[in-house]
Amino acid sequence: MKALKAGIITVSLAFLLSACGGEKTSEAAGTPAAAPANTAAPAEKAEQKVIKVAYLPITHALPAFEAASAEMQNENVRIELIRFGSWTELIDAINAGRVDGAFALAELVMKAREQGMDVYLSSLAHRDGNVIVAADGIKSMQDLRGKTFAIPHRQSSHYILLNEALAKEGVDISEINIIELPPPEMPSALAAGRIAGYCVAEPFGARAVTLKIGHVLYNSQDLWPDSICCALALSGRFLREHPDLAAVLLSRVRKAGLRLEQDHEHAISLAGEFLKAPKDALELSLKWIHFDNLDIGKEQYDSLAAKVKNYGLSQAPVPYEDIVQNVR
Numbered sequence: 001m002k003a004l005k006a007g008i009i010t011v012s013l014a015f016l017l018s019a020c021g022g023e024k025t026s027e028a029a030g031t032p033a034a035a036p037a038n039t040a041a042p043a044e045k046a047e048q049k050v051i052k053v054a055y056l057p058i059t060h061a062l063p064a065f066e067a068a069s070a071e072m073q074n075e076n077v078r079i080e081l082i083r084f085g086s087w088t089e090l091i092d093a094i095n096a097g098r099v100d101g102a103f104a105l106a107e108l109v110m111k112a113r114e115q116g117m118d119v120y121l122s123s124l125a126h127r128d129g130n131v132i133v134a135a136d137g138i139k140s141m142q143d144l145r146g147k148t149f150a151i152p153h154r155q156s157s158h159y160i161l162l163n164e165a166l167a168k169e170g171v172d173i174s175e176i177n178i179i180e181l182p183p184p185e186m187p188s189a190l191a192a193g194r195i196a197g198y199c200v201a202e203p204f205g206a207r208a209v210t211l212k213i214g215h216v217l218y219n220s221q222d223l224w225p226d227s228i229c230c231a232l233a234l235s236g237r238f239l240r241e242h243p244d245l246a247a248v249l250l251s252r253v254r255k256a257g258l259r260l261e262q263d264h265e266h267a268i269s270l271a272g273e274f275l276k277a278p279k280d281a282l283e284l285s286l287k288w289i290h291f292d293n294l295d296i297g298k299e300q301y302d303s304l305a306a307k308v309k310n311y312g313l314s315q316a317p318v319p320y321e322d323i324v325q326n327v328r
Contacts, residue, residue: 030054030082030093049242051079051249053232054090054102057275058183058201059285060126060230061103062267063294065274066256067249077248086182087153094119100238101249106231107155107308113318118236120325121296122246123253125230129289130158130220131205132165134197135190141169141217147196150181150189155313157220157229158199163311164223190214201230202285203277210280219288228304231296239325250326257291267291296324 055061068079084090151158186198191213208214260267305317
């Protein structure tokens with residue numbers, strides 16, 4: 001019966017996995033996003049300037065989808081979204097100048113900056129919005145001893161949250177097996193018993209809950225209130241050569257965040273058009289996330305930097321002044 005259940009769940013996940021992308025994808029990297037019917041970009045004019053922004057298909061990137069919607073465009077400036085299949089490809093694209101900005105893991109941008117890449121953090125993409133999900137037989141972090149736990153990338157808030165939860169319950173991270181797994185594969189891996197739990201960008205945590213193959217052990221708010229996860233990164237070239245366009249982009253992202261925070265039904269509808277995930281999973285995932293107050297404060301960044309150092313992601317995180325550009 002367990003094998004049959006896993007097989008049924010795997011089939012039910014097939015559509016989600018093919019639609020939402022992840023670290024592995026058959027889709028060519030850097031694909032311009034097809035705008036939904038009600039967010040189609042206006043016809044481009046010769047003098048119109050285009051800002052290219054990279055993203056992965058997750059709920060954490062919703063402000064990008066909203067900022068690129070038709071009602072936020074004008075005849076002078078248009079935001080073009082370009083979909084990528086992995087965080088590595090996305091960071092490479094911004095470093096190579098193929099895009100002007102990207103919604104990316106903040107820790108990955110910090111590491112890129114530390115390694116000399118000309119990239120900066122300019123805004124949060126969201127606050128909170130991550131959960132630690134475990135199989136039904138796992139009742140606490142202590143039950144994960146000797147088990148396999150998945151994260152999308154070592155340089156991530158998901159790895160930090162895992163460490164925070166383990167420390168809270170007195171479990172050493174060496175006692176569990178950590179693997180990196182493409183986000184869309186995590187629900188089916190949990191159902192098949194290949195992993196005992198995971199922490200990842202939404203809507204994949206909510207998907208395990210709505211499929212009744214897992215439950216939430218911790219919400220990010222329980223471990224790290226107002227936690228930093230994904231952020232808008234801008235290339236240094238773009239900031240230096242087009243400060244006016246950078247200001248337009250940041251303004252639209254902030255306005256997008258406020259609308260998403262204030263209009264939950266609109267947020268669900270927008271997520272459904274871009275992510276093609278089941279509505280029940282989107283509704284649940286959006287209960288865990290906030291899109292207001294997207295500026296990156298020094299105290300907030302310093303807290304992140306301290307965790308990055310404490311959990312071995314960097315020996316010398318880049319100082320706030322050398323990476324954060326809160327453009328106005």
